Amino acid sequence: MTPKREAATTAPAPTDGTRGTAAPPLLDATDVRTAFHTPRGAVRAVDGVSLTLSEGETLGIVGESGSGKSVLGRTLMGLITDGPGTTVSGTVRIGGKDVHALTPAGRRALWGTEVAMVFQDPMTSLNPVKKTGTHLSESLRLHLGLGRADARDRAVDLLRQVGIPEPARRAGQYPHELSGGMRQRVVIAMALACGPRLLIADEPTTALDVTVQKQILDLLRSLAEELRMATILISHDLATVAGRTDRVAVMYAGRLVEYADTAAVFDRPRHPYSSALIASIPRLDLPPHTLLPAIEGRPPNLLHPPAGCRFAPRCDTATDRCTTESPGLTAYAGERDAGGLVACHHPLGAAEEAAV
Amino acid sequence: MTTTRDAPALTATDLVVEFPAGRGQKVHAVSGVSLEVAAGETLGILGESGCGKSTVGRSLIQLPPPDAGTVRLGDVTLTGLAPRELRRARARMQIIMQDPVSALNPRRRVKDLVWEGRSIWGPGDDTRDKDARVDAALRDVGLDPATVRDRRPHELSGGQCQRVCIARALMLDPEVLICDEPVSSLDVSVQAQILNLLETTTRRRALSMVFIAHDVSVVKNISDRVMVMYLGKVCEVLPSDGMQHEAVHPYTRLLLASLPEAQLGSAAPAGPPAAEERAAELPSPLNPPSGCRFRTRCPLATERCAAEEPAPREIRPGHRIACHHAEPRRNHP
Incomplete structure (x- = not known):
């Protein structure tokens, strides 16, 4: 990884929400390596992975536990970066911006509007003391600068979009009042809130029942098509990836x-x-x-x-x-x-x- | 049921399990489930989380005993036995849990874990050939005794821990093995190893098994018969062979329709059209729907389903359903 100071100067200014100027591919990862330094030596969790993803394409990343698929997802997103205990090398470009050369503030501006992530466990991705509507309106106000009332309306719209019945009532409820499938829908709504062009879903249905699993995967697919969003579906289960992605790694x-x-x-x-x-x-x-x-x-x-x-x-x-x-x-x-x-x-x- | 040739290895009649939920409310976890497992047979119990399948498994082994109903293991009625006699009788039935790592005491070595049941229930002079028998038990489940004998659970992988759990359960020569989601925390490749191990072990020892899981293909693969549960009730019991074509209960059809294509293989959509769900939400077991419990999600539901609970009926030998409307399929593929 290039030193941070240099990176800060070369990094483009944080996005202001304008888009459409970036040339394809949307995601371009070259020779990504992520190593964690442990007392027993370096664990090379990701060891030279190159991927590209175009606008609207879906990619499945499949592997068993310990294969490095989740670490790869987080490295692509920029959640794991070069730092103490961790070495990241290679380049990851999302919409033309080098994720790992950005400043932390630059990366935060990228998250939500360019790239968003859905995690495996919907309970721990939600704050138990905040209402579901607040989870959504928070990022809308922060990233899109909406006012309080507009953000609330938009949050209800988003809940409706991910198939939650009675969205206005659900927006006023806390995460523990929702079932696992509903919570995962809320997490997906959060990821979609600022209209990302790339969605990384890390085992989005592993914690859910089979019938709910199908609903969530169907929802992700229809949303991706509707919003022309590129999707990376990370899973240990080959069967969930088959028939739902264009390419598989x-x-x-x-x-x-x-x-x-x-x-x-x-x-x-x-x-x-x-x-x-x-x-x-x-x-x-x-x-x-x-x-x-x-x-x-x-x-x-x-x-x-x-x-x-x-x-x-x-x-x-x-x-x-x-x-x-x-x-x-x-x-x-x-x-x-x-x-x-x-x-x-x-x-x-x-x-x-x-x-x- | 399918077989009358021998006395069944395990019989449960009208099991009811309820848990207090405060404010005078009760969780109706299991409401009147009956089952029978013949000697050497594997019964699969299939259902989603909250359907009561694990509670059935645990009440079979009296952990805790059911609130009503009887469990008979061979010719012994377990329900109502005095604690001391129950513990003795129960040694003939063993359970394998979902999470193999937390099922093992982290401070004990593999050899002691495997021998533990024997040291409690075996004859007193049993310890002489302990090491040899532990080694044999470990080899039987595909572990190398020399490398794992002195290790502790945290030094083993999940798959290896599950093998230790199986060796430990088999040490007492049980007649019935209850497996509660034994492979759901394992990777696909390890899952296949453990399923194969259970398959060969039950066949070799003519063990009866109750195999509880949420994965239709896994349950079908290992079972002779499959029992499908929904909200504490049995929906359908049928032979596993050809179940993807034969199943008629709307809930079983929904489970089959939810399977990803790759698991269907060439068995892709056959049978009645997939039940289109009406409501996404599972009703609460605190206050289950009247009549048929699946009616809130069922495409075939009518007023009768709300008023009258469907009694199980046999639609062909060995195939029972609890539904007012589903009909057996006539045109077989």
Whole structure:
């Protein structure tokens, strides 16, 4: 990361709400690395991730716990920055602004209006001693400079927009008076309050029931389409991402192992890890008592990640090369569904396609 | 029910569990649930949070005992037993909890945790081959005894802790295993490992199991029969094989319709059209709706549903529903 003083001078002035001048892509992250320094050494939670996202596009980031997906989300947002105990390198540009080169005040101006985040647990994202309406009107007054009454009206509108029945009454209630699904709707309304162009949803439905989960995911999708908002959906659950995103980035041990169109990843996963992960989801069309093809072993310790490909110790197709040489994220040779990237020396389907 | 060949391993009749909620109010957590698990059978209990599925699981093992109803384990009636006799009888039934890390005493080593039940209930001269038997139990659940034997729970991953919990439950050779959301706190790849372990273990030992979870595909995969619960009542009981086509209760259809596509696999939408929900909110178990408890969200609801509670009826062998209006499907795929 560049030193802060220099950064402050190069940072653009905080946004005044005008937009539309930025050139695509909306989000451009290059070689993002986030490391946490612990007494036992540096944990490289995110280790060289590059992503781009255009206006209105949806991206799913999928990985198991400890894969670095949430840290990546927070680094993209600028919630985790270079500082004591943490090293962030690489660049993240949102709407042309380098998030990590901005001053803290510059970043705060970015949050809400350019990029917003929805967190996993809707109870802890809301202040228990503030009414739901206050959560919304607060940011409206701060970021958009609305008056008290206007902000209150707009807050009720937002609650209506996220499908909360009787929004005027709900605005006067405290978070504990709402169910989990309703609270998550309030959190989404908060994220939408200032009309962000990018929404990062970190496990938005993990704490919710299945029927509510579907409602919230449907809501996020329809809002994204309606508001032409780009969305990043971070999840441990491949199934929630399938069919709801344009592209998927599969993370393993801090790195992207596959980055391609969602349909391509689910139909023909190229990386052995994506393939094994998809196979290990119990499916309804399997007869009862089917033994699932589980991935044996555990993800590596990020204090001492294995050399070469990080999935190699658990991979069926690993060779000597995999344990010494780290595969880069490259376009798949002879790729028919263009744009797919995979980090593997022996991507699945390579042999059969070479034969054709 | 499906089987009459043997005496069932576990029978529960008309379980009622209520919790006081202050101001004279009561949470009607479980209201008249009956179930039967045959020897070697796995019964899945499916439902969303607050439907009473965990409370049913806990009242089966008398933690706490139900307010009304009976639980029979083999030929012993657990409800109404004196505490001392209850503890002895209950050793034949074991429970595996959702959060494996907090289910284990953090200050004890794995070998002692696994042996704990045995040291209480085993015969007095049982300790001679303790180490060998603990090692065998750990190997049975796929752990390497040499590495984990002397560790404490915080040194293990969630999946490993759940394996320790399973080894600990199996140490007493139970007849019935109750699993309360055993995989919901685990990652997808670890979840598959634990499900496979439970599957092979129950098969090898001919264990009966009650498997409680909120995930339709997980429950279908491991169960012989599935019981769907909503607000303390049983909606539907049916064989798990082909349940995605056969289920007819509007609530079960709603659960199936909520599944993400990837979990459906090739079983994509079949059966009656997805129940369009009417109200998003779950009614309060403090004051459940009259008649059918699902009627406030049900697309088929009529006045009859508010006035009269639907009695369970059998629509084909082994398939019971509690609904006035749902009809069995005729055209099978």
